[in-house]
Amino acid sequence: MTNPPGVLISAPSSGTGKTTVMLGLLRALAEDGMVVQPFKSGPDYIDPAFHRAAAGRASFNLDSWAMGPSLIGAIAAQATGADIVVAEGSMGLFDGVAKTGESGHGTSAETAQRMGWPVVLVLDVVGQAQSAAATALGFRMYNPELPFAGVILNRCASPRHERLTRLGMERAGMPVLGVLPRRGDLTLPERHLGLIQAIEHPDLEKAIVGYAAFLREHVDLEAIKRAASSGPYRQTSSALPRPPAQRIALAQDAAFSFAYPHLVEGWRAAGAEILPFSPLADEAPAKDSDLVWLPGGYPELHADRIAAAETFKTGLRAHAKTKPVHGECGGYMALGRGLIDKEGQLHPMVGLLGLVTSYEKRKFNLGYRRAELLEQMPGFSAGTALRGHEFHYSSIVEQPDAPLAKVFDAEGAEGPQTGSVRGNVTGTFFHLIAEASG
Template structure:
């Protein structure tokens, strides 16, 4: 059995327009009557929600650094019933960690190779013409085993510019699947962690429809469909991650939204009940929940609102007296004593941990994490090794509680962001992706 045919949309670097190409392509193919399965290569928290809006089907992360072959196969099996798969790469095509872990480097090229998806390379050809072919040819030849569908030329300035750039591609023997004229309105709003969240976009449906019309006018959709291919189906009998409890109160709003889709799908598939609530709307977690889970997000942008959310804070504190509470990144920050915003104002948080964080004193924290638990956390016992990803700008001012884990980066260096535990409450700065053995 094989997966539906697929493609991976990548680029030489970030900022070349691959996300808008991805969204336009997803919607255009769906408009053609195809059932389109989106995926995201790598640990990005934001893009899958945009993919879902464009394709009408849940998007999932595939991560060759954090996920073993069984879990990759189980996630790839979510494409069952689709006519075509379209995956979006992260950063540049071959960008990953410097030192491979037990599983891999985590690059988009690695994902494409494992899944058998040919690569569509989105090239920003601004400021060059025939020379763009040298860049594309280098990517094509860097790993000759990597299937390569062709290129989409982005930000082309004129018909003459297109003609010259095509000449270079023809000389290099590289198929041109589309040429996108330069347009200043084809960008998505961004903030400090990248794109704004899909739920915050002022008119996302209109934007995606515009991208689709633009792609339809300038890209050979039939050639893209023909180029799609795939490798053998992975071991789909392997289950997705198990739920950490039966009834899970999950914070979900503009302040708390970064939960990997494969985790939620695994929790639901195993029969867990997910009970969403909004701290920003001052909603308390369900009083009969077994576990409260606060995902990452942007509490630093809503600290005043959260500090004033008495029903939320009272319900959270009451739950923590007898049952577990866990927070990741932004959720971890909200469990602490205080959060200092960009203006230096300190806001009182839940006070379930002693953690104090500052967005005024910004420190960029980015990368894969391997954690060895020193104590139990929801769903995992002490001694378990977990894999995750960390991405935030907040720094720790105080962290008086017992550490939850020893935490290492992708190259094995141990770091200070150990997470915390106190009573029934645990928290980490890394976002959980998988158990290390999965």
């Protein structure tokens, strides 16, 4: 099977404009009649939905810390039939963890090198000119085996600024694939976990069309197409995660939306039925579902509506009497007794767990997690090791139930976010990525 050629869009750090470049490039290439397959390197929950809106094709995460080679190959196989792959990196190109996981340190550079995708480095050149070339050269030389396509210079202030910056790049032997003038309107709305969700954007389609037009005017799309390449990575479509049940009621709305795409795709590919429902619309899960799965999201922004959703809460409680319920992060919070919002008001949640969480008492929790299950959870027996990622600001006020797992960070330090189990109900603050193979 021939792997489609691709590039990986990265940057020296977060906040350089790579997501705007990514969305504009996806749409511009699609407008040129190409079938474009997006990917996201790393454990980002939000960007894949933006990618899908821009490319018209589902985007999937690739993670060299949390995923073994077979799962990475299975996810890479989702590019079958595409003309080109465009992947977006996380954080800075070489940013990852100190201790390796299944495959590596979780860096965007590892993803690019494994897949054979040349890196397009987006450089914010505000406040510098020729000096930007030293940054670009350092990134190219840090790992000489990493394929490198060139740079896109972002937020260039003037024609003179561009000339000076190009001069430095020419001296460094660094191809310039585009120069983007500084524009204050080329930003995406953000909140405490980063970008807002795609479904919340007031006019996402208009924004993406604008990004594509901007990229088309200032970036050499043909040069990017020529630079695209791929390696001989093995595609193994049979290695996607297996479903934890046959009929899965999956909460899907603005409060519950962060389920990893490769998980849901694996469930569907194995023949499971996905039955979406909306707690915010006060919908109960399907009565004939075998499992209810509440993914992460922003329940703290919708706590009053969840508290008032009696049809949802009654239906979920009825299901939990005889069949399993699982919640991740925001879904875990909703399964608890109560949620305290940023004003300090306690909102009653479903009450299937005794958990009480607070957004008033904010605590930043971020990073990879390795969990060793003390009790079974849907799809996994006690003793299984899982890999996931945690990203939230809420803190635990009460957690009276039995712990679900021992949970460790990427460097092996054990943490207090153990998850909970009560009867048929389980919950974790980490988002499941994969079963650990070692």
